[in-house]
Amino acid sequence: MSNSFGPIGFFDSGVGGTSVWSAVNNLLPNESTIYVADSANAPYGERSAETILALSIKNTDFLISKGCKLIVVACNTATTNAIAVLREKYIIPFIGIEPAIKPAALQTLTGKVGLLATKGTLGSALFHKTVLENAGGG
Template sequence: MFDSGLGGLSIWQAVTRALPDWPVTYLADQAYCPYGPRSQVEIAARTLAICRYLADQGASLIVIACNTATSAGVDHVRAALSIPVVGVEPAIKPAAAASRSGRISVLATEAMLKSRRFESLVRRHAGDVDVLPRPGVGWVEKVEAGDLTSPDTRRLISEVVTPLLSENVDHIVLGCTHYPFLAPLIREMAGDGIVLDDPAEAIARRVVTLINGKTPSATAGAPYRFLTTSGDPHPMAAVLPALIGHRYAVESRPLP
């Protein structure tokens, strides 16, 4: 499993709850984080390189736990690798289907909102529902730092969420895997009348389906490995307790 950084841990939590006996390796591409401002070509190349690395490490299934990386690179990865590859996409389809007001918002990175895949999702699944795309500028960096509740984080979220309250939006799609870690603040500002759509549980169900009938490795206890492409693993190790509630050792794996 990999993400541009630590956001994919929201997917990691759902997958490890669904498959407690399976060992999972999580790679955070913190040397290149955030992906949002980067070009689609660069993100696609990086996604393929990381997935090749994980396959070479013995992965039997890869989860691209990043909406931006999925939009840019999942097709290239699936064409290059023979193992199952699960991507993550904004939950536009269920949000649009459940919307009563006919207006939903998608919060995501700039790269995701500018991608052809996002345009395709809206065209195929939104129907007559109005979709209001909004970039969460600076949000990824706040999650990477484990800064989930500070006044500055609150300000960044309020700048995006508060204006939506006058737009008759009844669903907010969390279109970046970092954003569920900011959901408590988003919920506080949005109120109970707006549904937050997070695809993590759906991704976990998909993973379970793909490995149905297979057995985990003989190693007991479902060992979890955490890797970062940053040269210094200590910042990631320091933030893990704030995001997933546990301390784990982190290994540095700089990739070309």
């Protein structure tokens, strides 16, 4: 169960999400935070969607056991493959690292953008939906 005094939880498959965690700590210095770096299972990008979801649930359950009031999925691959299920399964809010297609599509002058992403992100339904909605489908 969520409480307004609990920490903000973060998880990623490794330490890449620490940039998000650090930015939140700088913006909200009075908030306590917990960061989970699932380095034992990194990288998530080559894993199946089912495995990514299972790992995301495991990380979420751990953060909830620590009293987190909100969870930041600081991993593109976990966001694109698991956040919809996490939002349905748990009563606390989730913030994800959504694909950056929309801002890139709005700023490109040539109609083309470059993208670095894992196989797990590129194969996800959320990524494809975001491309279709914001970048004309490719």
